[in-house]
Amino acid sequence: MISIRNLLVPLDGSRAAEAAIPLAAFLGQHLGATITLLHIVEYTPPPKVHGEPHLQTAAQAEDYLEEVASTLTGRGVRIQIHVHSDPETDVAASIVAHRVEQAADLVVMSTHGRGGMRNWVLGSIAQRVVQQGSPVLLVRSDLPGGPPERIQRVRVALDGTVSSEASLPMAAAIAVGCRVPMDLMIVVPTVATLRSEQRSVAAFLPSTVAALLDLEAEAAAEYLQAVGQRLEKEYGLRIALEIRRGDPSTEIIRATHRDLLLAMATHGRYGLASLWAGGVAARVMADTRAPVLLVPGL
Numbered sequence: 001m002i003s004i005r006n007l008l009v010p011l012d013g014s015r016a017a018e019a020a021i022p023l024a025a026f027l028g029q030h031l032g033a034t035i036t037l038l039h040i041v042e043y044t045p046p047p048k049v050h051g052e053p054h055l056q057t058a059a060q061a062e063d064y065l066e067e068v069a070s071t072l073t074g075r076g077v078r079i080q081i082h083v084h085s086d087p088e089t090d091v092a093a094s095i096v097a098h099r100v101e102q103a104a105d106l107v108v109m110s111t112h113g114r115g116g117m118r119n120w121v122l123g124s125i126a127q128r129v130v131q132q133g134s135p136v137l138l139v140r141s142d143l144p145g146g147p148p149e150r151i152q153r154v155r156v157a158l159d160g161t162v163s164s165e166a167s168l169p170m171a172a173a174i175a176v177g178c179r180v181p182m183d184l185m186i187v188v189p190t191v192a193t194l195r196s197e198q199r200s201v202a203a204f205l206p207s208t209v210a211a212l213l214d215l216e217a218e219a220a221a222e223y224l225q226a227v228g229q230r231l232e233k234e235y236g237l238r239i240a241l242e243i244r245r246g247d248p249s250t251e252i253i254r255a256t257h258r259d260l261l262l263a264m265a266t267h268g269r270y271g272l273a274s275l276w277a278g279g280v281a282a283r284v285m286a287d288t289r290a291p292v293l294l295v296p297g298l
Contacts (some may be wrong), residue, residue, distance in 0.1 A: 001177065002169045003234060007035045008104035010095050013055040013064055019141030021068065022149040023291055027108070027137075029270040030078040035072075036080050036102050037065045040094045043087040058085035092128045099134050106170070106293075107134055111285075132264055135170055135295045138285065140176040143258055148291055152259040154182040157284075160223050164265045167295040168227075171263035172235045174293075183240035184228055185255060186220040187248040188213060189274040211276050217243055249283040254291035265291040 011017045011026050028035045039061040046054050065081035072079050082102065089095045099107055107129050129136050139147055154175040157163045176183035190213065197229045220245050228239035244251040256262050277291075285292050 002173050003104075004031045004105045004170065004173055004177070005033050006102060006104045006106075007033050007056065008038055008043050008095075008099055008102055008107045008170050009035060010038045010040070010091075010109050012039070012108070014052045014059070017110050017143040018068065019106045019147035020137075020139045022147055023137070023139050023151070025077050025158040026150045027106075027174065028180070029075060031174070033105070034078040034080060036082055036104065037068055038084070038095070038098055039065055040084045040098075040100075041087050042093050043089045058083050061085075062176055071112065074081060086174055094199075095131055096132045096134070096185050101130070102132070106137055107245065108137045108139065109139045110147070112263045126250060127290070130294050132298055133197040135167075135259075135293060138292045138294065140258075140289060140291070145258075148258045150259060151178060151180055151261045151291070153180050154261045154263060155290075156182070156184050156263045157226070158184055158227070159270075160186060160187050160220060165227065166265040167263040167293060168231065170295055171261070171293060172231060173236060173250055174261065175237060177236055181240065182231075182237050183242060184231075185244060185252070186224060186252045187243040187244045188217040188220055189247065190245050215246065225292040240295065249287075252284045253288050256288045258289045260290045261293055262290040263295065264290060265295050 004027070007024050007028055009020055011021075024035055028032060034252055039054075039055060040063070041058050041061060055064055055262055061083040062081070065083065069079045082098070084094055095107065098104075105116070123229065129224065151174070154171050156167055156171050172182065174180075202221065221241070224241040228241050231237055231239050262284075
């Protein structure tokens with residue numbers, strides 16, 4: 001089993017960025033992991049971030065991180081702070097460098113819902129950190145009632161490929177360490193929910209395509225059973241399995257909630273289901289209330 005011993009939490013001084021802290025503290029406490037609170041001084045920092053005053057100097061950042069760290073005193077979590085005081089123009093690249101420098105197993109950062117979430121994943125910090133080989137846990141900052149403070153279940157979305165299984169070791173380590181149940185799911189589309197480029201075939205051969213999708217659902221069930229048995233043997237977990245039919249992004253979103261950690265690899269494909277094709281992962285992360293663990297595919 002892999003060990004999650006170091007968590008890196010980038011902060012910019014805003015309450016939105018701080019949304020990652022409660023869940024990071026929960027994981028740190030249950031996994032016995034050290035949390036490093038990181039601030040990177042920007043070369044030309046904006047006056048405000050998310051409508052709040054932006055940290056301008058290394059001294060301000062030191063005071064801020066010390067204050068944040070003090071709020072976690074007494075929770076049984078090891079905290080350290082780090083301010084990168086040399087001004088940077090590329091904050092994302094600096095986070096990647098600090099992940100290596102701090103030997104972080106997981107980067108925990110907040111994101112800001114529809115639009116913000118899509119940008120984080122598709123063109124900004126989170127994607128670039130993942131591309132450099134680091135798992136990233138994204139936490140919504142705009143949920144009613146505040147950000148999640150714990151997880152009660154780990155759910156892994158798979159698509160039947162080895163690549164999509166990349167998230168399994170870390171997801172299992174979190175489930176074991178936090179003593180929460182874990183389940184696996186695959187979504188197989190129906191004829192009505194095929195992607196647009198597949199509908200043209202279905203229009204001419206609806207019965208054939210429907211039969212192929214039914215066979216795919218049967219194959220998916222066998223695949224999940226095999227993966228679940230392997231995980232039960234390796235990690236001592238009881239694994240629940242679920243096959244859903246319909247639009248992949250819609251069904252995955254329906255299967256999540258704020259206290260459930262959703263784990264996904266960043267690419268992969270399962271036959272006609274094609275989980276990540278057409279921006280499914282981005283749509284899921286834009287709309288789900290769950291924290292999302294992204295792990296680079298194998």
